[in-house]
Amino acid sequence: MSDESVSPNDNQTSTRQAASESASQPAPMSAQPQLDSLAAKLAETGYVADPDLVASLHLMEVLQKPLLIEGEAGVGKTGIARALADIHGCDLIRLQCYEGLDAQHALYEWDYQRQLLALQLTGSNKNTSEDNLSTQQQIYSDDYLLKRPLLAAISSPTPVVLLIDEVDRADEEFEALLLETLSDFQVSVPELGTFKAHSIPRVILTSNAIRELSDALRRRCLYHYIDYPSARKELNIVRARLPGISEDLALQAVWFVQNLRRETLRKTPGVAETLDWAASLLAMKIHNLEDSLDVIDSTLASLVKTRADLLHLRSDGEVERIFKGNPAIEGGDGPAHKTGQESTS
Amino acid sequence: MSSTAAGLAVSTPQIEERLQNFALFLRENDITPGPAAIIDAARLCREGFLIERQLLKHGLRSCFCHCADDWHRFEELFEIYWSPPDTVIETDVQGQSVEAPTLATQGDSGSLVGFAGTSSQQMEDKLAGAGDFKALSLADFRFVFDPYEKQLIEKMVDDLARRSRRSWMRRRVKSRRGSSLDTRTTIKKSVRFQGQLMDLRFLARQRKLPSFVLLVDVSQSMEVYAKLFLRYICRLMQAFRQSEAFAFNTELLQLGSGFHQMSESELEDAINKNQQRWLGGTKIARSLETFNQQYARHTVSRTTTVVIFSDGCDTATPEELAPQVAALQRRARQLIWVNPLLGRFKEGEKDPYMDPITPFVDRYRSAHNLQSLQLLTHDLLSSRAS
Numbered sequence: 001m002s003d004e005s006v007s008p009n010d011n012q013t014s015t016r017q018a019a020s021e022s023a024s025q026p027a028p029m030s031a032q033p034q035l036d037s038l039a040a041k042l043a044e045t046g047y048v049a050d051p052d053l054v055a056s057l058h059l060m061e062v063l064q065k066p067l068l069i070e071g072e073a074g075v076g077k078t079g080i081a082r083a084l085a086d087i088h089g090c091d092l093i094r095l096q097c098y099e100g101l102d103a104q105h106a107l108y109e110w111d112y113q114r115q116l117l118a119l120q121l122t123g124s125n126k127n128t129s130e131d132n133l134s135t136q137q138q139i140y141s142d143d144y145l146l147k148r149p150l151l152a153a154i155s156s157p158t159p160v161v162l163l164i165d166e167v168d169r170a171d172e173e174f175e176a177l178l179l180e181t182l183s184d185f186q187v188s189v190p191e192l193g194t195f196k197a198h199s200i201p202r203v204i205l206t207s208n209a210i211r212e213l214s215d216a217l218r219r220r221c222l223y224h225y226i227d228y229p230s231a232r233k234e235l236n237i238v239r240a241r242l243p244g245i246s247e248d249l250a251l252q253a254v255w256f257v258q259n260l261r262r263e264t265l266r267k268t269p270g271v272a273e274t275l276d277w278a279a280s281l282l283a284m285k286i287h288n289l290e291d292s293l294d295v296i297d298s299t300l301a302s303l304v305k306t307r308a309d310l311l312h313l314r315s316d317g318e319v320e321r322i323f324k325g326n327p328a329i330e331g332g333d334g335p336a337h338k339t340g341q342e343s344t345s
Numbered sequence: 346m347s348s349t350a351a352g353l354a355v356s357t358p359q360i361e362e363r364l365q366n367f368a369l370f371l372r373e374n375d376i377t378p379g380p381a382a383i384i385d386a387a388r389l390c391r392e393g394f395l396i397e398r399q400l401l402k403h404g405l406r407s408c409f410c411h412c413a414d415d416w417h418r419f420e421e422l423f424e425i426y427w428s429p430p431d432t433v434i435e436t437d438v439q440g441q442s443v444e445a446p447t448l449a450t451q452g453d454s455g456s457l458v459g460f461a462g463t464s465s466q467q468m469e470d471k472l473a474g475a476g477d478f479k480a481l482s483l484a485d486f487r488f489v490f491d492p493y494e495k496q497l498i499e500k501m502v503d504d505l506a507r508r509s510r511r512s513w514m515r516r517r518v519k520s521r522r523g524s525s526l527d528t529r530t531t532i533k534k535s536v537r538f539q540g541q542l543m544d545l546r547f548l549a550r551q552r553k554l555p556s557f558v559l560l561v562d563v564s565q566s567m568e569v570y571a572k573l574f575l576r577y578i579c580r581l582m583q584a585f586r587q588s589e590a591f592a593f594n595t596e597l598l599q600l601g602s603g604f605h606q607m608s609e610s611e612l613e614d615a616i617n618k619n620q621q622r623w624l625g626g627t628k629i630a631r632s633l634e635t636f637n638q639q640y641a642r643h644t645v646s647r648t649t650t651v652v653i654f655s656d657g658c659d660t661a662t663p664e665e666l667a668p669q670v671a672a673l674q675r676r677a678r679q680l681i682w683v684n685p686l687l688g689r690f691k692e693g694e695k696d697p698y699m700d701p702i703t704p705f706v707d708r709y710r711s712a713h714n715l716q717s718l719q720l721l722t723h724d725l726l727s728s729r730a731s
Contacts, residue, residue, distance in 0.1 A: 030393045030400070032397060032400065034393075055403035056403065059389060059407050100551070110529060115532050119536060119539065120539065120541075135536055139532075209413060218411040219381065223410045223412070225410075225413050225417075
């Protein structure tokens with residue numbers, strides 16, 4: 001983190017003027033200690049977060065707004081919600097989106113079987129319109145309401161983490177449903193009225209950007225984009241998630257995956273794939289890949305997910321070329337060259 | 346950490362004005378924070394984000410950005426705006442190095458602080474009125490040379506394709522007949538029959554999203570239009586995911602499943618990268634033959650709309666092309682041929698390339714300007730084939 005203070009491109013005089021004007025007002029405290037604490041808590045759950053992501057999560061808390069996270073598959077978008085639920089010791093309510101998802105599956109549904117039974121039990125000797133009205137009020141009450149994820153999150157007495165996963169898979173009509181929930185934290189049920197949130201849930205929306213989300217939805221959310229991690233960060237993730245892995249193996253696995261991401265593949269491996277692959281190497285009691293390149297070939301299925309990619313990598317010498325290609329680990333934030341026997345540890 | 350900045354009262358009008366100016370600066374660079382985002386930004390300054398530059402950058406980025414493109418450009422714009430005056434910043438914004446803009450003085454409250462090297466006069470010149478948009482929508486794409494107008498047209502093409510999905514509502518409507526019972530309404534209706542299901546209500550069948558197979562000619566003669574058509578196709582595929590796209594000149598190229606996921610910059614790169622390979626003579630008949638043999642079986646059904654974007658200038662004779670088009674038309678729900686040169690022919694004038702082909706296409710359209718592209722979009726989404 002830079003130590004540089006904010007220096008808006010103002011002239012010095014006006015800055016001093018502003019400083020003197022504000023001398024009587026209490027100086028604002030830096031948010032940095034809170035962010036450091038949040039980052040440490042995330043690390044305890046095994047989630048290695050960049051400072052900008054920690055800032056977004058803190059803002060989500062302060063502004064009480066949903067956070068929309070976009071990025072390639074397997075970069076840890078869903079994991080954030082799990083980590084948040086762990087940190088706050090609260091429930092994680094997950095709504096997995098898909099094409100055709102509607103209000104009945106996302107908001108609420110009436111328990112039709114029970115309603116029908118109740119109607120037939122109570123309705124046999126009631127015929128007047130007043131009776132019908134009271135029966136209707138009875139069967140459209142809380143007792144007959146099945147709460148789906150959004151309503152469950154809103155009506156929870158304690159704050160929960162609500163994960164709306166892969167929102168881009170749902171139809172545009174579903175986005176409209178979300179608007180009321182996300183902006184006012186309330187859900188309207190025509191027969192009952194409006195449910196206002198007892199406690200504001202922490203809402204995380206994830207998207208793989210398969211489809212363009214509407215501006216209305218984006219405007220209601222804070223935004224964060226997660227890219228593939230730098231080599232150093234990915235190495236830290238592997239170390240955190242697989243404590244038993246040897247330093248050499250972790251380094252080589254991350255090295256290979258970072259190089260693999262530079263190839264033209266149909267499905268670029270994410271961090272999840274790196275972890276799966278490293279775990280399978282660990283299970284096979286491999287400690288060093290340099291001596292056993294054929295192992296890479298036999299475990300590629302954990303790393304690449306399409307037949308075309310598998311065939312491409314299994315062609316002559318490809319694995320060796322990628323493994324011995326321009327090494328990716330060294331330095332800080334981006335793929336760079338590694339010389340000789342340097343390591344990042 | 347320096348405490349100098351801590352002395353700034355974050356709620357002073359100066360800071361709020363600077364934030365507003367920064368938001369305006371972003372808007373001029375196509376990142377569009379709304380009023381709510383500016384209020385959030387002012388609040389985060391009060392929450393201790395103004396103390397450090399990095400913190401402020403991260404906080405403002407979360408508030409002001411709405412998509413990946415915004416996210417990637419934000420850092421550069423932040424540096425330009427918030428750097429000390431006279432700092433020269435290497436930037437890709439508008440393709441040049443720029444000096445950090447001098448902040449408006451207190452007396453200039455509300456004035457813009459410079460737009461990444463663009464003077465306010467230049468920006469005023471770029472503001473277009475409704476009449477200009479109308480003129481632009483009628484202009485043939487080949488006569489649009491001004492980079493700003495080109496950019497505007499590209500944006501309008503993007504919007505046109507994206508919004509097409511909105512006209513295809515899939516909400517299930519209630520109906521008196523159908524195969525799917527609307528339990529909710531039926532139970533409501535059964536209250537007066539003491540729970541006996543006497544008055545059944547149904548939900549109409551959900552409309553299926555249309556699927557398209559889009560073939561675009563990227564030969565030399567189509568150079569002016571091909572880029573825009575590819576952009577249109579890319580956005581259309583984002584909206585209608587069941588679709589497939591192909592490009593052809595001397596050979597057929599499947600654009601692949603990742604094509605529709607490309608961002609604006611990636612699409613631009615891909616187009617520029619492939620342009621050299623694609624430009625050259627055209628073998629439409631051979632390309633369509635390849636398509637019919639290798640792809641048609643898997644991609645085209647009686648519910649598919651096939652669209653061919655081509656001027657019809659082929660190295661083969663129209664008599665060779667016609668059977669391939671006829672075979673494709675028999676397989677598809679409808680076949681639309683989009684010829685951007687169509688607007689150049691006078692009524693009754695003969696087109697030696699296309700006249701033998703038109704009997705085998707369901708719709709023959711031009712898409713040489715935005716208006717005709719809009720009509721094409723309407724045709725694509727119309728429920729009945731002509």
